[in-house]
Amino acid sequence: MSTFEFPPSIRSRPVYCVLQARPGKAHLMIADAEGAEALIDLALRAPELMAKAHVIYIPKATDFGAALKALNPAQYYEGPSYSAAVSRIKRVFLDASMGLQIYLSGTEGLMGQALSEAMQAGYDHTAIQTEHRGSLARRMQCVHCKGITEDVSNDPFQCSHCGLNLFVRDHYSRRLAAFQGVCIDAEEPGNVPPSKELYS
């Protein structure tokens, strides 16, 4: 099981829990990659959810699709990427009735973006649960050019838009669903320490 205990951090950094079955008229489950395992665990504990569940899954490079489908959710969709799936996600939020329970699992980037959509659609954060699984990579905003770099797993890293070398902060914006990246060699251009895997 690919779970990770995040060390204590600053107050803007999100914390995640373990998905709990909650009573609701409908259940929307959005996961990417190993996030599928959290949904499978949830379904094992509360199989009755699945008949009212809509599962939206982005496998990335994993293959949990068949196992998820085998849970027999009322609706199942598999998309190639978050950006491909997002219009569908928005549509589902728009239609959903009050009493919808939202379950998000997988990478921080997936959960953060789906959470931000749900909040914009007017869902209260108390109706939304998140469970981290899989990659520790982060979605980063470059504070200088504002470009977002997805799946950053090393610190420092190079902004995929402006090319600056950025260090990875824990400061997190829920609105942007991103952590902040700040130029690491501003005071000594060219002096960029070797990149290390996050939390290594």
Place this chain on the structure above:
Amino acid sequence: MTLQFNTETFRDDYSFHNSQRAIDRFPFPFHEDSYMYAVNMERHQGGPADSVYEKRFDVDEHYVAEMADRAKVLDDDPLRCQSLPHMTLAGWDLLELIMVSKSEEYPDFFELHREGREWYWINKPLGIEDHFTFMDDTTLPYGPMEYITRQTQGDFCVLDQREDNLWMDAGMVTTQADWSLDFDIGMNFFEWHAPVPLAHEKGIFKRALKFLLNIQQGAPARRLNWTMTVNPLLDTSPENYHKWGIQKTTLTSENIGAKQHLRVELQTFFRLPRSNALVFPIRCYLMSFQDIVSKPKWGRRLNRVVRDLPEELAAYKGFIANRPLMLDYLSQFDDGLPTSFGVWPDEHITPTLQR
């Protein structure tokens, strides 16, 4: 009113300077010889004549130049001014608060004529005259918050109050000590303060928030905060850090007195009447080390504060690398004599430097 507005810049050739009057009224932030975070808040109901605390919104010799600098920052990066859709009413509240305060307190500079909702605003220093309809967004060239804060020194955060918290839902932020409005907009009090060391653990933010939630209309409050800036650069934003960060490395023992500036923020808190939002103006005053040490008490004290400041704070405030150089300079102005309590320079009772 005899105030002369300086022709000066806060970038490139840095022609910014403080007159003797500005030095005399500088809001020196240390009331004793050491510094630690505290819930340092007091009422903002005037202060000694000609001090920066006297008026609700202090207008000083840097006004016109600061507004030109703000306009330049906004041309380069419009995201420095943002307002979430539900904050427009608070913007009108703020416009009213500033126009009324300034026209009452600086009648030679600002006039506000009101007939019902038809308002006529005259800002003489900036050469602005506008007729508009109060609460009608279409009658101003910008949104109300942007319009009035393009004419008022200091950054502005406008906080929505809900769920027993404050939410940074609007702001004009071009003279900030290295934080990003674009990143922090929408955050609550604890989230935008997340990067600050030590203060969360000391319970400071919990107590401060409680105080702020209870601020009433007509009873504003204030506090001081401070940091260090090399060159009189107003726009020390994270957005532009990759451009200005290098300037921190240009300090030498020869130029430090002129180049190194103590940056003091006079932060005030006003409850707004219609929106129940809280507005948080952050007014920045810059003063070079050489001007500070012209007051013997301030020179002695600044040396002691900088010397004894905990590492975490020096690192957070971004001057840990330059601290040794600062102390080489400042220690020349500290002869070890005791200092009087309080922030004022107390020149009549302070001995001159004993060398």
